[in-house]
Amino acid sequence: MNKRRQELEQRITQLERSLEQLKTQLKxxxxxxxxxxxxxxxxxxxxxxxxxxxxxxxxxSMLEEFHSIFNSDTPIEHK
Amino acid sequence: MGSQASVLAEASVADVKPASIKEWFFIIGLIYILLVAVAMIGGGFKAVAGENAKALFGFAQNPITGLVIGTVATALIQSSSTVTSIIVGLVAGGLPVVIAIPMVMGANIGTTITNTIVSLGHVKQGEEFRRAFAAATIHDFFNLLSVIIFLPLEISFGLLDKIGNFFGGLMLGSEAISLQNLNFIKPLVKPALHFINDSLLGALPHLLGGLIMIALGVALIIAAITMIGKVLKVLMVGKAKEVLHWAVGRGPLSGLASGTFMTVLVQSSSTTTSLIVPLAGNGVFNLRQVYPFTLGANIGTCITALLAATAITGPNALFALQIALIHLSYNVLGVIVIYGIPFLRNLPLVAARTLADATVKNKLYALVYILTVFFIAPATLIAGSSLLGL
Known part of the structure; x- marks a missing residue:
């Protein structure tokens, strides 16, 4: 049970380190x-x-959308 | 990263072309024209109104009217430095400081229209437009919130007026830090002002001469500040890069400082806040990074009015200095209070994001927003406050 816990703790430490490295890389x-x-x-x-x-x-762009409001047949294009 | 930043910064410094002496002399000449023009407005109003200047500005006694005048004038001229310099000139001519205070607050709101217009240029790129529009309007919402907080405090307690009195008295009154002994600008401006005074007021009827002086003063301020901005943009682009490179990765206070310093360099808050719009639009800077930078622009732009105030002579010189100091205090206080309190700090962020999300879905929101903030709301506020007899 202790070994299992130790493994998990080790994995968490590794993941935290990797995450820190990734954050530094991104920055x-x-x-x-x-x-x-x-x-x-x-x-x-x-x-x-x-x-x-x-x-x-x-x-x-605005006029196109304005027009489309009053013409329900014409779908509004969202870019 | 720090070493990379410094290498890049050094590279950018190396790229800076040696500034032309001719251009710097041109800038000095333009600043001289600006100072003379501000003093001309003051002189012109004195000639037109004499001791009755206060009555002449009676129409703006309603603080909402003052706020709207500042907002609309700045939105139309697209330069808060120009409008605040004109206000300094008006105060020198007899405009009471209490009437001028809402006007400088309005100038802060009006100047935000420029970067909003810049952001509209990104309309065809959906996500880029969302980021650009949010980066532009965060400045608007901050300045609106600042007015919502400080205008009632000014109306109720005369907060900013008292601050202006305190700092003005400190700068002119105390022997230790008196500006009077250090001021070399007034003697430089006086000969030109006397020449214009003699030419216009001596040759023409007092009223006409005064009106021409005011009109000429306003035109010269607009022309001088526009030209200064254009020339400084070319001269200071290297320094501006250096400032921005320095601020990268250093946090909000550095962003604030770089925004302030860059605005001093280019003498235009709308240029500074507009420059950041495409940088935010392409996703290189996020909204939280852009935010303090735009607040720095609010502080940096106060330098022009302070400079303008140094040119004022006579009994109203103290008041001219006071309004310039009030402008600075108002902007610094705004940053301390709004950016300093997390709840208030987040309001412009949320408002800018929400409006940007809505605007991406329907561009009409942008038009409605601009018309409302800069034109419809001011007109409604004036009508409403008049009806209430304020």
Whole structure:
């Protein structure tokens, strides 16, 4: 009974260690992605400057949904 | 990870192009124009209203009206720095500080429209849009909650007014930290202001000259802050990257600090809060990481009004400084109270997520939300408070 308990405890320790390693790995990869995205900051500045240029997409999408509300035959498309 | 971060940070620093001296001189010139323009508004109002400035602003005595003016003006101009600088100029011209306080609160709400518009650009990418819209509106909900908490406190107890009095007195009154001895800006601004005063008020009737000064002041503030933002974006992109690289993986306080510092660098909270929208949209940063960063933008944007206040001369200089300090205190208090209390901290998160989920299902929610927060609710509040005789 004691041996069984010891085995379980060992397994739990191993799993906890693996989980910790996975968490560290995930954190590392997430932070690498964040650093890479920050390096593209100029592109995001441009997106801010061109914010009104993309509004037509929003209008189109919204009008489509608005139209579909009053035309029950037309299914609403969720993207 | 720390070493990787520092390597990346060093790489980004190495990428920074040496700033052109010409561009920096251009920035200094624009800041000078901004300071003169703020002082012009004050001078113009004094010329138009004289001692009756308080009566002139009587229409905004209802705090809800002040809040709405600040919100709508900022939503239309899309720059809280511009509106708060104009408010500083108005206070210098005789606008009572108590009337100006709801206006600066409104400026905080109005500025959030910019990043919401940026997030709408992601509308075609479902999940990306959900994340981007939530990242944009978390700033809105935080600023709305801040007004809900602090406006009643201001109306009932004059909380922010008292804070402004305290800090203003401290900065101008105490010999140990007096700004009076350190202020080199006023003497620099005075010659230009005297020249404009003499040219306009000397040559034209007082009323007309004053009105032209106000209009010119407002136009120059808008132009100067827009240009400063554009030039700083180019000059400071390297530093901004450096700040963001530093904040990665360091927790919310670093996020707050980086948001503050980045806003000081680019002199625009809407730029800072809008930049984070695509970064959140593509899933690189999550909503909890974005949240403190946007709050830092609220604090960083106060630098412009503080700078503007240093240009004010005469008996209203203290009040101009007070409103700038109130703006800063309000934003710092907002972060301490709302972000400091877990229950309050979670409200903007939940609201932003819920609205984003609804908006992904039906884009009409986004339109209804924008129209309601920035235009319909303000109009309804004014009508309601007028009916109640507030």
């Amino acid at each position: 590392k990869e997430t932070e690498t992605d964040q650093h890479q995205a920050i390096d593209q900051l100029e592109n995001y500045f441009n997106e801010v400057d061109d914010r009104f240029a993309h509004l037509s997409d929003f209008w189109g």
